[in-house]
Amino acid sequence: MPQKSFYVTTPIYYVNDAPHIGHAYTSVAGDVITRWHRQHGESVIYLTGTDEHGTKVASKAEANDMAPQDWVDKLVAEHWKPVLETLNVANDDFIRTTQKRHRRGVQKFWEVLKEQGFVYQADYNGPYCVACEEFKLPGDLLEGEGDELICKVHGKPVQLLNEKNWFFKLQGFQEQLIEHYERHPTAIAPASAYNEVLSFIRSGLSDVSMSRESVDWGVRLPWDPEQVVYVWFDALLNYITAIGYGDSQAEDAFADIWPADIHLVGKDILRFHAVFWPAMLMAAGLPLPKQVFAHGWLLVGGEKMSKTKLTGIAPNQISDHFGVDAFRYYFMAAINFGADGSFSWEDMHDRYHADLANGLGNLASRSLAMVTKYFDGRVPQPGSYTNADLALQDELVEAVANADAAMLRLDFSTGIARVRGYVESVNGYITEQEPWKLAKDESKQTRLATVLYCVMESLRAIAVLYAAVMPEACERLWADIGASGKLSDQTIEQVDRWGQLEPGASVSKGPALFPRIDKVT
RNA sequence: GGCUGGGUAGCUCAGUUGGUGAGAGCGCCGGACUCAUAACCCGGAGGUCGUGGGUUCGACUCCCACCCCAGUCACCA
Numbered sequence: 001m002p003q004k005s006f007y008v009t010t011p012i013y014y015v016n017d018a019p020h021i022g023h024a025y026t027s028v029a030g031d032v033i034t035r036w037h038r039q040h041g042e043s044v045i046y047l048t049g050t051d052e053h054g055t056k057v058a059s060k061a062e063a064n065d066m067a068p069q070d071w072v073d074k075l076v077a078e079h080w081k082p083v084l085e086t087l088n089v090a091n092d093d094f095i096r097t098t099q100k101r102h103r104r105g106v107q108k109f110w111e112v113l114k115e116q117g118f119v120y121q122a123d124y125n126g127p128y129c130v131a132c133e134e135f136k137l138p139g140d141l142l143e144g145e146g147d148e149l150i151c152k153v154h155g156k157p158v159q160l161l162n163e164k165n166w167f168f169k170l171q172g173f174q175e176q177l178i179e180h181y182e183r184h185p186t187a188i189a190p191a192s193a194y195n196e197v198l199s200f201i202r203s204g205l206s207d208v209s210m211s212r213e214s215v216d217w218g219v220r221l222p223w224d225p226e227q228v229v230y231v232w233f234d235a236l237l238n239y240i241t242a243i244g245y246g247d248s249q250a251e252d253a254f255a256d257i258w259p260a261d262i263h264l265v266g267k268d269i270l271r272f273h274a275v276f277w278p279a280m281l282m283a284a285g286l287p288l289p290k291q292v293f294a295h296g297w298l299l300v301g302g303e304k305m306s307k308t309k310l311t312g313i314a315p316n317q318i319s320d321h322f323g324v325d326a327f328r329y330y331f332m333a334a335i336n337f338g339a340d341g342s343f344s345w346e347d348m349h350d351r352y353h354a355d356l357a358n359g360l361g362n363l364a365s366r367s368l369a370m371v372t373k374y375f376d377g378r379v380p381q382p383g384s385y386t387n388a389d390l391a392l393q394d395e396l397v398e399a400v401a402n403a404d405a406a407m408l409r410l411d412f413s414t415g416i417a418r419v420r421g422y423v424e425s426v427n428g429y430i431t432e433q434e435p436w437k438l439a440k441d442e443s444k445q446t447r448l449a450t451v452l453y454c455v456m457e458s459l460r461a462i463a464v465l466y467a468a469v470m471p472e473a474c475e476r477l478w479a480d481i482g483a484s485g486k487l488s489d490q491t492i493e494q495v496d497r498w499g500q501l502e503p504g505a506s507v508s509k510g511p512a513l514f515p516r517i518d519k520v521t
Numbered sequence: 522g523g524c525u526g527g528g529u530a531g532c533u534c535a536g537u538u539g540g541u542g543a544g545a546g547c548g549c550c551g552g553a554c555u556c557a558u559a560a561c562c563c564g565g566a567g568g569u570c571g572u573g574g575g576u577u578c579g580a581c582u583c584c585c586a587c588c589c590c591a592g593u594c595a596c597c598a
Contacts, residue, residue: 011598012598013598014598015598016598017598051598054598056598170595192525192526195525196524196525196526196593199524199525200524200593200594200595203524203594205595206595208595208596209596210596230596231596231598232596232598233596235598266598267592267593268592268593268597268598269597269598271593271595271596271597272595272596272597272598275595276595276596297591297592299591334533334534336534336535339526339527339534340526340527340591340592341533341534342533342534344532344533346532347532347533347547350532350533350546350547350548351533351546351547353558353560354546354547355546357558357560358558358560358561359560359561361557361558361560362557362558362560362561363557363560363561364557365556365557365558365560366556366557366558366560366561367556367557368557369556369557370556370557373556374556413534413535414535417535417545417546420546424561427560427561427562428561428562428563430556430557430561430562431553431554431556431561431562431563432562434554434555434556435556436554436555436556436557437556439556511558512558513558514558515558516558516559516560
């Protein structure tokens with residue numbers, strides 16, 4: 001019986017627009033989690049994908065004179081998949097809600113729930129704008145004269161229409177949900193998100209309609225083809241349809257992967273993941289996800305990013321300028337995962353130079369230059385270690401322990417800060433040991449070799465510790481210091497075992513790892 | 522309006538269960554060094570911890586009131 005795979009998901013992104021750095025942020029976070037767990041020797045499945053159904057997509061397609069399927073195919077191919085490559089995201093699968101495996105799973109799921117008696121038919125009453133041809137939400141409406149409600153888009157009164165819909169018996173799961181969350185206080189993180197969800201559930205749940213008659217672009221109900229599954233009750237199921245739910249050939253695979261270990265979600269969609277989704281799973285008799293983690297929003301100029309205010313930023317605007325690794329590093333290091341974070345070009349520029357160009361990049365550069373100059377480009381053979389050397393080794397042990405603990409609880413900024421602290425220690429160590437002075441004294445060759453060996457070993461460890469966050473730069477560093485074996489095979493457990501670099505190995509000093517970049521504007 | 526989170530050095534933010542003189546990074550000022558991407562290293566200046574009360578021997582940390590910002594209030598991608 002193989003060990004269960006560690007299963008990480010992002011939300012599936014709604015393809016209505018092109019991806020911005022908010023989407024990229026989530027995808028990168030998931031990727032870092034994935035890579036870190038792989039560095040623990042675990043088998044990891046990382047899933048992302050796109051949500052492609054719903055009225056908005058259909059009408060956008062129509063506006064572009066295309067069939068919905070052609071439209072979403074184009075968006076996914078031209079925008080959503082490329083952005084993952086741009087960011088070096090190593091997802092194992094990409095689910096699309098228009099795929100057959102998904103539609104089949106969705107139909108199976110709701111059929112099961114209906115058979116179990118969790119779905120019933122009733123009237124849905126709601127404000128409807130004839131001009132928009134859509135049912136409206138309270139937020140879409142303005143108050144007019146008397147009880148009249150006005151559609152924001154057309155400024156005309158809406159009608160109260162009703163249609164027959166199928167409802168999911170959410171209400172009945174209220175107590176079970178409370179009980180589950182009381183027993184699993186880390187099932188929703190961070191704690192503020194947990195509290196919010198619990199108080200929401202305690203305030204009372206009611207049944208929700210899970211189908212639409214007025215919508216065409218979606219998954220049809222097997223028992224009532226006039227209706228399609230409401231987008232949320234379609235989209236959430238991606239987490240199980242992607243890994244084989246509903247496919248009789250894939251039952252073993254499904255059992256090996258489900259339940260999810262981490263569902264990453266933006267805080268705006270927490271409720272769907274922490275209330276509706278677990279209730280659906282309970283109804284279907286499936287295990288619940290171990291954790292739903294709600295991260296914050298990226299703020300630009302103190303506000304949530306917005307296209308209309310021109311603060312929406314495409315990921316490649318940043319990665320083209322600073323590089324992919326810097327993109328990943330910045331968002332993981334600068335923002336407390338779970339809280340909102342401010343983005344500004346100036347802050348990005350400052351951190352890039354302080355941490356990467358002047359910090360890690362310069363450390364690699366000065367170290368490799370000395371090994372090249374003093375030892376002909378060969379990793380030197382160390383002599384006996386002094387207290388300063390041993391202190392550096394101890395610091396590595398401590399940094400690894402602290403970084404690992406932080407990364408495993410998804411506290412990326414702290415995890416990275418621990419590694420950065422070690423980088424600073426190594427820079428300090430070099431300054432104190434003054435290898436350039438040792439080099440001028442023929443009798444101190446052994447000491448010089450020992451110092452530089454310690455520095456190279458430190459770089460070896462740093463390459464491993466930063467590999468999840470900055471895969472490309474670390475691969476280069478790994479090769480530059482002459483390390484043997486594959487970087488991807490290096491584990492966190494073994495990283496602080498001193499002395500892995502082989503003396504005599506060839507180092508190479510290439511161009512700067514993180515070149516300085518002129519400030520624009 | 523109800524609820525949630527937040528208001529801590531110029532900027533971005535940390536601050537477990539109240540207790541040695543309130544922290545980090547960046548920026549700024551000074552020093553030292555030269556292996557390195559004018560980088561690195563050391564030191565320094567700088568804050569009545571939103572406002573006003575209260576509890577306590579003692580509160581940024583607890584309680585009350587108020588001000589300001591953000592989000593949310595169920596079918597919102």
